[in-house]
Amino acid sequence: MSNFVSVANEDGVAVVTIDNPPVNALSFHVRKPLYEALAALRDDPAAKAIVIACAGRTFVAGSDITEFGKPVQQPELRAIIALLETIAKPTVAVIHGTALGGGLELALGCHFRIADAGAKLGLPEVKLGLLPGGGGTVRLPRLVGAQKALGMIVSGTPVSAAEAKAAGLVDAVFNGDLLAEAVRFASEIVAGGGSFVPVRDRKEVLAETHIEAFDRQAADLAKKARGLEAPLACAEAVRNAITLPFDEALAAERQLFQKLVAGDQSRAQRHLFFAEREVAKMPGKDLQKRRIERVGIIGAGTMGGGIAMAFANGGFPVTLLETGEEALQRGLAMIERNYTVSVSRGSMSEAAKQQRLALFKGSIDYADLADCDLIIEAVFEDMAVKKQVFGRLDAVARSGAILATNTSYLDVDEIAASTSRPQDVLGMHFFSPANVMKLLEIVRAEKTAPDALATVVELARRIGKVPVAVGVCHGFVGNRMLAARGAENEFLLLEGATPAQVDKAFTDFGWPMGPFQMGDLAGLDIGWRNRKARGLTAVIADTLCEQGRYGQKTGSGWYRYRSGAREPMPDLEVEALIRAKAAEHGVARRAIGAGEIIERTLYPLVNEGAKILEEGIVARAADIDVVWVNGYGFPIGKGGPMFWAGLEGAGKIVERLEYWHGQTGRPIFEPAPALRRFAESGSWEEAGGAQ
Structure with a gap:
């Protein structure tokens, strides 16, 4: 009936096969014929049971994320699942490879789920700054319990077929010819007779939830979210599954999904998802590769x-x-x-x-x-x-x-x-x-x-x-931009900030830690050796190293550390050293706010990225974002420095760099031509590199 969905009858069991390589994503051209096939089979007396399977190397590995944020083409996934739940004959999802995101939500619309022993099942939408939008937060808790569902959804980490079976997510796990086992499984269900309860109507597991334990788990997860909205929304949606009637919880899930998909954080995380795939698209990727065995x-x-x-x-x-x-x-x-x-x-x-x-x-x-x-x-x-x-x-x-x-x-x-x-x-x-x-x-x-x-x-x-x-x-890319980010660190201290104030501005922004805490973790002696080799100095950091204060490994650096502890403690001796060095260099100290700290550290970071792009050191601005998120801890909810520049406003960045250049005269604040072009065009491709 379609190039992407076919139907065959195996001794009274209708086998619906999705074939949309490479990962059977639920694009519109799959959803439409799938809906039509299921609607026809619902009323077909020749079909005693319905099996949903996939061709190729995997079950449905997710929705088509290129459709996110665009007008929805009907039927959408939720309509297909709602249709499945009206079918009175047994429906079975046959899972091999991976059932992820919308794929697992499709399977949750079936009465039964069976899996190959090597299959993985999960709801990884949180990694795109989203929550499951096809009922996953409401149906999964009805099978595995609210706390297990919360852990799966907030982490986004798939579980094995064996774990899914133990949790109640799948009904059987097989080795060998999975489709043949699925037809046999469905035939035995038909032969056994009886009614089949959709997942939406199952309440036994959910009724066992201890809401206080759930709330404690959700609070612990919230602490780890570090400013990300999606994990908190996931927890709220799963809690709704416990406290609200099914349809109300489903509607609330949709509202949360729509808010997230329109937000900057999900846009940033989806940008990174595609960027990591783009970095592999480089000249020569189709060349004959050399043998690497040892x-x-x-x-x-x-x-x-x-x-x-x-x-x-x-x-x-x-x-x-x-x-x-x-x-x-x-x-x-x-x-x-x-x-x-x-x-x-x-x-x-x-x-x-x-x-x-x-x-x-x-x-x-x-x-x-x-x-x-x-x-x-x-x-x-x-x-x-x-x-x-x-x-x-x-x-x-x-x-x-x-x-x-x-x-x-x-x-x-x-x-x-x-x-x-x-x-x-x-x-x-x-x-x-x-x-x-x-x-x-x-x-x-x-x-x-x-x-x-x-x-x-x-x-x-x-x-x-x-x-x-x-x-x-x-x-x-990374260390060159890191040098630009850190060029003002000591000036900020001399002019009035403390290491703790600078680090707090960074962690409030979303970094896992600030530059001074990171320096203590890595070892201040590493930077000291590098500066000496290049004939450079840092008046405060060099003095700390001369005093044998290398960071955590010596118990003191920018901070003090109790024996064996990693928790930084402000050190009055360091603050006294900073004041003494400021006086020695004739610097009048003043109050410095978090906004100024961000401008004088992260704006030069973006500016150096623009220079790198203009020089052709990377092919795309997105490559820089991949470097900084995966190697340096740039907050994923902001998409990397080059994507964040668009959110922040490139015109604002140029204006403030010009201001600080006028105040200090330091080259680090001279806006790069590519950054100026980005401010005018809004496109890094037009500014100096392919996007």
Whole structure:
């Protein structure tokens, strides 16, 4: 009856198959024939039961989010589910792959749900700044209970078929020919006779809810929301399922959904959803990729060990090289401790730990890297050291092996020039801890071969990273912009702010922590060494380091820390030092508000992003947003610095940068031409890069 929906009769069981590759999204061209098929089957006496299945690799993996925020084309999903609930004959959703978002809501409209043993089920709308808009917040609690539903909906994390079965979300789990099992399952239901209760009319599980326990759980989740609206709306909608009649709760869910979908936060999160997919669309992605079977890592310290774990977690054998046996064993021991912690937390089994550890081969001999297809150096951030390493790699690495540097700042072109094969050299800037952080800046040098770049981009996704291809400049995208964001930090302190005031302005904005708390966490000595290497100074931070105050690891930095604690405490000695340095430099201190702090830190951040875009360091403004959300904690509800600039008003940003430039004369406040063009056009594509 349609290219996207077909109906077959299997011994009295009508099998409705959705076929809308790649993920069977519920686009309008699927919803219309699906509604028509179900309406016809409802009244067809030849159909004793109805099975809804999907072709391809998955059940319905969600609604078509490109339709969000646009006029709704009927029938919408809610109408299809309402139709399902009028069908007196048994309906069965047959789930393989994933049933996510609107896909799971469609399944909740059926009387029964069966799943393949490898299936995943979830409602991830919260990750788009939304809540389930097809009745998921009202129906799911009727099957699994309000508290289980709240956890699933607010986290957005799918559950396994086995967990779904244990919770009451699915009725049976099968291995083998799932469709044949579904037809048999439906036939047995028909043979058993009786009536079939729609999920909307089931009250037993919901009646067992302890509202006080639910409210405590919701309050705990609200604390973790960090200014995001969607988790709070999800909790409200699930509570409505407990306290309101079904239709009233359903109507309230729709109102909450419509408010969220029209809001800036959901727009920002949907922007990021598409941006992460756009970063993979780069020239060369269709090239023949190089074979990557074994990875070599040079350096077994914190960064090298984390990178090694990232590849082992992706199933790759790893050769870990160090300069001496003691350093090697120390690095391998650290890796084992990290996996042991995962086992103790229940996130990994002991068997999985042993499998991961078996992938590591330690060595102190460069010759052992000869069989590696990708070799990444993670040694000290010093150009001479890195060039020496690449010179040695040039002699031992096999022809065609990709040679990567994990540098955070240095010139990858200069590093590549130290080899006879610059076409095989690129940057892979991991973020610490490398086995956890998602972002990977992939630096294309001038002579990097397109197939080498395409290979590493694809490889990054295979190990669970979000890859962003960037060009060569000091600090690339993230650290270059970080320097712009932090350029005013000490000036703010000298002129009247305290570290706690600056950090509070950041956390109120939505950052997980402010720059001074972050500095204490990372270690102030790292920035100190970098400044000394570049001939730079920071009058307050340098003094703290000279006093041995490196942050959390020494118990004091910008803040004080009680023994073994990570909670920062304001330090009167630091405040006295700031006042003394201000007097020494003739700076008159004054009250500084949160608005000024944001203007003097985040506006330069956007401005530097505009320069990066104009220079062609990235292909799109959205690439910068992906870097900053995944690598630096920019609030996802604001979509990244370049998207946020549009929300904030680029004209306002230009005006205030000009004001601060006039006040200070510092170049950091000179508006970039691309930012001025963005203020005029409202389009980053027109301003200086493709969107």
